[in-house]
Amino acid sequence: MPPTKKTTEDEKDYTRSENIEAAEARISQIHEEMGVIDSEAAGDELDEDAQRSWDELEAELTFREGEHRALVRAERLRESRERWSSTRFSPKGGDPFEEDPRTLSGRAVYDRSMAVVDSSEGGRHLEPRQKERIQKVLRTRTGDLDGELVGQLLLATENPHYRSAFQKIAASTTPVFTPEESRAIERVGLIKRAMSVGSPGSGGFAVPVLIDPTIILTQQGSENDILRLARVETITNDTWKGLSTAGVSWQFHQEAQAATDNSPTIAQPEVPTHRADGFIPFSIEIGMDWPGFAEQMSMLLASGYDELLADKLTLGSGADQPTGLVTALDAVTNPANIELASASVLQGSDIYGLWNALPQKYRRRMSTAWLSSTSVQNTIRQLGTSDPNFTVDITQEAIPRLFGREYPMNDYMADFVAGTSTDPLLIVGDFQNYLVAQRAGMQVEFLPMLFDVTNNRPTGQRGWFAWARVGADVVNDAAFRLLIDRSA
Secondary structure (H helix, E strand, C coil), rough: CCCCCCCHHHHCCCCHHHHHHHHHHHHHHHHHHHHHHHHHCCCCCCCHHHHHHHHHHHHHHHHHHHHHHHHHHHHHHHHHHHHHHHHHCCCCEEEECCCHHHHHHHHHHHHHHHHHHCCCCCCCCCCCHHHHHHHHHHHHHHCCCEEHHHHHHHHHHHHHHHHHHHHHHHCCCCCCCHHHHHHHHHHHHHHHHCCCCCCCCCEEEEHHHHCCCHCEEEEECCHHHHHHHHHEEEECCCCCECCCCCCCCCCCCCCCCCCCCCCCCCCCCCEEEEEEEEEECCCCCCCHHHHHHHHHHHHHHHHHHHHHHHHHHHHHHHCCCCCCCCHHHHCCCHHHCCCCCCCCCHHHHHHHHHHHHHHHHHHHHCCCEEEECCCHHHHHHHHCCCCCCCCCCCCCCCCCCCEEEECCCCCCCCCCCCCCCCEEEEEEHHHHHHEEEEEEEEEEEEECCEEECCCCCCCCCEEEEEEEEEEECCCCCCHHEEECCCCC
């Protein structure tokens, strides 16, 4: 009898990863199947067969979600124990910051970085989804994102000496650093230089990774619906480069007949990043307790940045700023934009026609959504007075939906107004085909005193000037349809 093959640790890791991915794939498939059933019902009661299928899918979904939670929990526990063992009981005393992160192996960078994220001091202010996002970034190795570099930056900026130096920087223009703080600042500067593409920027100090919104800001934590729905990529270069295709066409042939060339048209979209900057005034005292400072600083840096993205991800021109979703779709000629049947008159048939124009494979996806201003959504609600498939009920707290797909509001989009225009009114599509590229790393400079613009007297406020790089664009036009007003 041949000896039983011993399973290596790498093979165990691969199997665990496979099981998690398989569970996620099946959960996604169940959501899509339930979405198809719901869409086919078009608001009516489910028939007997459809109800039976729905009940079976719902039961399986409950089981699969529980299975997925257990697998993820087991994997995180295993990784946490490995990190705890390697960093807490290392031969050198278990200090994750003791060595220069540039000299560590990729595995050691990851382990020590996650030990910091999971520690009571380093990651106490982070929500679970933010920790998961950081973990994903650290584990990614692509042409656009080097997670090891981000891990090195995390270890360098979360080093207690750099954190204390950063707190001094954030509160004074003439900080006095200890020798350890000076070395920590120099180390961060060298890592930032390694992450630079082209001519590196000068001035400013790197924001510690665990309060940096370009790394910890998650879609779920954003009030910006486009950012929440879009595909968001953190990158360590200045331009995201990818591949996209509308898909491969299959065919049937007779026996022994030569196959036809079904090669898809491959596009190579690029999304460049642009400098986003903001001035952040504050009248609060900077505390020396790091978790309190981190939570406070993180909130201030993220709030204005998130609101700027809400504007530019909608209407950005693409010239020295992201290309907004509306801007990109309004410029598309193939597939052409769909006009209202009658100028400045929104009818139910316009909504049905827009949904019908979206290819079926995108209608099926759970990442497909609608988007318009509040004014346009209110107009669509009022169609319920003549078409029972729409509703005038505005008392429900749930997110509005159309054809079983989410319908958030975005008041950077055009209102529905009387008179003729060609305003973009309503978008439907798979938002995973709108890509937001965020370059990892934000920098700030401290301004010690603000002055009143009318009398030039001090206001008692201080401020930070912060900047980052971000870009966005549609990478597959076919995944969206845009309804516009008719000029005449």
